[in-house]
Amino acid sequence: MSVDKVVASLESAVAGIADGAILMVSGFGPPGQPSELIEAVLDSGVGDLTVINNNAGAGGPAISELFAAKRVRKVICSFPKAIGSTVFDDLYRAGEIELELVPQGTLAERIRAGGAGIEAFFTPTAYGTELSKGKETRTVNGVPCVLETALRADFALVRADVGDRYGNLTYRKTGRNFGPLMVAAADITIVEVSHLVSPEQMDPESIVTPGIYVDRLFALDSLTTA
Numbered sequence: 001m002s003v004d005k006v007v008a009s010l011e012s013a014v015a016g017i018a019d020g021a022i023l024m025v026s027g028f029g030p031p032g033q034p035s036e037l038i039e040a041v042l043d044s045g046v047g048d049l050t051v052i053n054n055n056a057g058a059g060g061p062a063i064s065e066l067f068a069a070k071r072v073r074k075v076i077c078s079f080p081k082a083i084g085s086t087v088f089d090d091l092y093r094a095g096e097i098e099l100e101l102v103p104q105g106t107l108a109e110r111i112r113a114g115g116a117g118i119e120a121f122f123t124p125t126a127y128g129t130e131l132s133k134g135k136e137t138r139t140v141n142g143v144p145c146v147l148e149t150a151l152r153a154d155f156a157l158v159r160a161d162v163g164d165r166y167g168n169l170t171y172r173k174t175g176r177n178f179g180p181l182m183v184a185a186a187d188i189t190i191v192e193v194s195h196l197v198s199p200e201q202m203d204p205e206s207i208v209t210p211g212i213y214v215d216r217l218f219a220l221d222s223l224t225t226a
Contacts (some may be wrong), residue, residue: 005167005217006196010040013218017155019046020073024111024153024182025053025063034192036220038062041157047071052111052151054079054104054178055079056088067091074098076151078107101131106148108181113150115184120149150213156186160209163193167214168207176208183213190216196220 007013014037017023023041039062041049049072056067056075057154066072078130080088088187091097102110104123113121122145126132136147157198161172169191171179183189196219 005191005214006165006166007216007218008011010036010218011044013037013192013216014040014044014157016188017041017044017046020048020050021046021155022050022153023052024151024156024178025051026156026158026177026179027063027136027173028054028174028177029138031163032159032171032179033063034157034175034190036063036218037159037190037192038066042069042071048073050074051219052076052107052153054107055082055100061120064088067097070096072097074100076102076107077101078102078104103131108149108178110148110151111178111181111185114152115181117214117218120147122147122203138180139198151185153182154188156189158189158191160183160191161194162195162197162202162219163191163213163214163219164197164199164202165217166199167191167209167211167217168199168202169193169209169211169214170202170206180209183209189213190218192218192220194219194220211226 037175042065051072058075064085068087097197121139124143124145127144127146132146138145162170191214
């Protein structure tokens, strides 16, 4: 792994993403969505993708375009419905995309578990509902629970606010959302940052994602100076 994680182009950033890849994509609607990386994946022409994210279609045109181009075979998410977008709805009703619906807290914990090396966990969420069908159940401390398995991906596409060439990251407010969880749960983590700064400008006490989790970093601006 190179110490300097910065890549010169979006094409270089998404290199190696192939047909059939599993992608984690950060974002809670628009905040934290790596729109430029998604567009680069779309431009690369890859398909048959599995996308793990919070919502299908919300967050601007980038991810909706990926679905509309029929590049995604399956989505694992919490909110498949999106205000102002029917792309996913239309594809799902036509049988052209698969959906695995996961409660939001369970989705976050499945991703966290994937990054922590925990293969599965029991949770009371979704017990007794359609979402628990076919899953192992057990009573733990008197509480009926469902067994949920961890989630990992081939690639994580993440948006951060500030980063340095070593891949250390900070996030802007709600843009943080799933990013810190996803960077640890993928074989290769690719990040787009709004601002690239020199390492000495990063406050070690404020770093949210250490660079060890980041493989490639594309800056949306040029390096700033102190």
